[in-house]
Amino acid sequence: MILALLLAAVPAPAPDTVPARVDRILARAPVIDGHNDLAWELRAHQGGDVTAIDRDGGALPHPLQTDLARLRRGHVGGQFWSVWIPPEVTGPRAVEMTLEQIDLVRRMVDRHPRDLARAGTAAEMRRVMRGGRIASLIGVEGGHQIDGRLSVLRQYHALGVRYLTLTHTRSLAWADSATDDPISGGLSPFGRRVVAEMNRIGMIVDVSHVADATVRAALAVSRAPVIASHSAARALADAPRNLPDDLLAAIGARGGVVMVNLYPAFLSTDWRGWDRARTDYAKSVGVPADVYGPRSPAPLIAWDAAHPMPRVTAATAADHVEHVARLAGRGGIGLGGDYDGINGTAPADMAGVDGYPALFAELARRGWRDADLAGLAQGNILRLMDRVEALARPTDPADDAIDPLAR
Known part of the structure; x- marks a missing residue:
């Protein structure tokens, strides 16, 4: 009797609060973010100082949305660092500047070995994250950066680049942009060779920034699933950079992943x-x-x-996540915040890279299961990377095409 009374007096374990649940999920499955423009911000406004991320980026004279402390608070476990250069820079100088930015990212990662580590495969990402560091990969944000040369594409891959965004804001001779007049009607014959060569070497095809016709052409050509590294739903915010419902569904049906952008102009x-x-x-x-x-x-x-x-808040971003998930499936959704590439703007409660828990909390309150939240955080993009790597054929003969018209 006394024992029963004592047991009755012990309070039952409280169910997870939403923040505690989110922390638990993200501790096990930290966020892999598909797009961060910190490298250009370091070049343009911090004098290329890769130690700027050691400090509170928000307090710098030219504030940053990314620093090591906020990456940790945001439960970011993997990051595709964008290597962007202005689209008006073309020809050999575009290649030189891209190499400079790749070097900046590599120096930044190597300067912070306790927090960051290079990764080139899904398996390496998993290993780095298990060790408590942030797995760091590179994405090149624009086809103008290969100067019409597949040899350049291959050498970027050798230096750690794992995706190429087919265009930036300007159309190319071989691929059309969402924010420029069309030239090629989607992808030219050379553009199709670019996609095929990316499949061969195991580089992810990124269809953010490109015209709808280019997305359709890339889906038709690519043997591997594609990503949209930083795009949202056009049905909710009518921006040409966002994707229409039919393409959201088509990307998901082919095993691809749409990684939702957090730029308010693309959310609202x-x-x-x-x-x-x-x-x-x-x-x-x-x-x-x-x-x-x-x-x-x-x-x-x-x-x-x-x-x-x-x-604009995390709830606005959650609306896009849910819309994309309805069309692409919950296995076809990821996150590509575009931090430090959106002029310091962001949802009010997600001002920097430490804001991701607010988005996961919103989705948890909307009834998302733990497994789906973990898929959004990292599982979906890791699965895609596994598939891209499995379909690569690096021992096949290389396509050595050089298209002078594509420069």
Whole structure:
């Protein structure tokens, strides 16, 4: 009797709170983010100083959204570091600048061996994450960076590049961009050879930034599943950079993964309209439009006070995650925040790379199962990488095409 009373007095274990549940899931399956532009920010605004991520990036004179402490707080366990160069840089200089940025990423990783480690395969990513470090890979963000040469593509792969975004904001002779007039009608014959060579060497085809016709052509040509490394749902925010429902479904049906972008202009039609009006005003008074918050030019601070920014939150991002999951399947969804490539903007409660738990908490409250949250965090992109690697045929003869028209 006494024992029964004592047992009755012991409180039952409390069920997981949402934050505790999210921490538990992400401790086991940390986020693999598909796109982060820190490398260019370090080059453009930090003098190439790879130790800038040791400090609080938000407190720097030119703030960053990424630093080591926030990567840890955000449960980021794997990162595709974007190697981007401006799309107007073409020819041999594009290759040189890309190599400089690859070198910057490699130096950054090697400078921080307790926190970061290079990885080139899904197995290596798993090993690095099990060891408590952040697995670091590279993505090249634009086909202009290969200068029309498959040999350059192959050498990027040898240096650790694991995906190529077929275009950036400008159409190429061999692939059309979502934000430029078409040239090739999707993919030219050389563009199809680029995709085929990527399949052969085990490089992931990335269809973010490209025109709808280019996505369709890439899906038709590629033997391996493709990713959209940083895109969202056009049905929810009508931006040409987002993907329409039929392509979300087609990517998922072929085993691909759509990694949701966190740029407010791609998440909210209201924010996009506000930003367009703000940009028009900035042009009319001769100040830069791509600065937000207290660092904005005085005319924009006044304009912002009179025109409050529409609120975008983790719930807005969760709407896109759920929409993509409905079309591509819960195995076809991932995250590619585009941090440090979105002019310091982001959902209000996800201002930096430490914001991912807020998104997972929102999805947990909406009823997502642990397994689906773990798939979103890393399982889906790791499965895709396994498949890309399995379909590679590196011992087949290399395609040595050089297309002078594609330069």
